[in-house]
């Protein structure tokens with residue numbers, strides 16, 4: 323199969339859909355891989371690295387789309403790419419169709435086969451192509467939080483690990499899922515005192531079993547949250563209720579109970595945020611202050627660490643890419659139900675009913 327990897331052209335996107343290691347595996351399987359010139363530059367991979375691994379470098383995005391049977395990328399195609407996508411071409415990437423009617427219509431019109439990373443689902447109902455980005459964001463939340471606790475950038479002036487004779491900082495993590503556990507682990511590693519809350523006792527039992535003693539679990543309730551925020555230096559929001567908006571666990575009035583310079587990082591911002599005062603921010607301007615509380619609410623946190631994010635993402639996408647290339651999309655979907663769950667739009671038809679529902683379209687979904 324001919325597989326194309328275009329350079330991401332969405333604003334500030336530095337990740338790339340395939341590393342040289344992926345090219346190596348695919349060429350070993352007798353496939354041809356076209357990489358757009360400088361596609362990997364933002365993630366630290368150069369044209370020579372790809373060529374050494376067996377790729378053919380093409381100068382323009384038009385050449386990559388035109389030469390390929392399957393396109394592998396990171397972000398959803400943007401307007402400039404719509405007309406480059408051909409009928410029957412497989413496009414394997416994050417799409418998040420429900421958030422864009424324009425994109426959905428464009429992909430229906432393209433008659434391509436759109437397989438979305440975010441709906442590929444394993445046999446336990448987990449979303450394996452979303453997990454690595456939550457891992458990155460969870461770990462990054464502490465790195466960012468520790469930075470914004472510094473006084474020159476309006477934080478409380480607390481060093482999370484403390485020093486001999488000075489107690490460590492206190493971190494409250496809301497949600498003990500992928501984001502929360504990774505955040506708790508990083509904060510504990512810095513020596514902070516960590517409290518992690520969830521409503522799922524199974525998760526809390528797991529955390530209690532695997533984390534060191536300075537990570538304390540507590541059931542998530544308004545009463546407990548109100549009590550803990552008074553003493554916390556850094557608060558991480560990592561809750562998720564699948565398919566729903568995040569619950570507002572920290573309300574505007576609670577900010578007054580926090581000490582000036584407390585930092586709150588809302589990782590759940592992409593689901594509407596779990597703090598009432600959350601507004602999505604960007605890496606150019608990541609924070610704002612309300613009632614002396616520093617808010618960090620960047621919606622694409624992994625974008626700031628493209629090397630780590632690219633490798634983490636492609637580690638999990640590559641086995642699916644290889645299967646799609648070796649078997650063709652129809653056979654791959656018939657033998658692997660995880661990939662079949664990724665099918666969103668096939669040759670002009672929506673095959674994932676939540677997309678039609680998102681726009682109230684009365685489409686018959688097969």
Ligand SMILES: NC(=O)c1ccc[n+]([C@@H]2O[C@H](COP(=O)([O-])OP(=O)(O)OC[C@H]3O[C@@H](n4cnc5c(N)ncnc54)[C@H](O)[C@@H]3O)[C@@H](O)[C@H]2O)c1
Nearest residue numbers: 455456459497499500501520522542561562593621622623
């Ligand atoms: N900002 C970013 O760049 C970025 C990156 C990756 C993920 N995310 C987002 O982070 C959020 C968390 O993702 P995840 O992968 O950790 O999800 P997850 O499903 O693994 O974990 C969510 C946890 O929240 C818990 N929860 C639900 N209601 C709660 C409540 N009232 N109190 C406490 N805990 C509660 C759940 O029981 C679950 O354990 C999602 O919204 C995800 O989209 C954001």
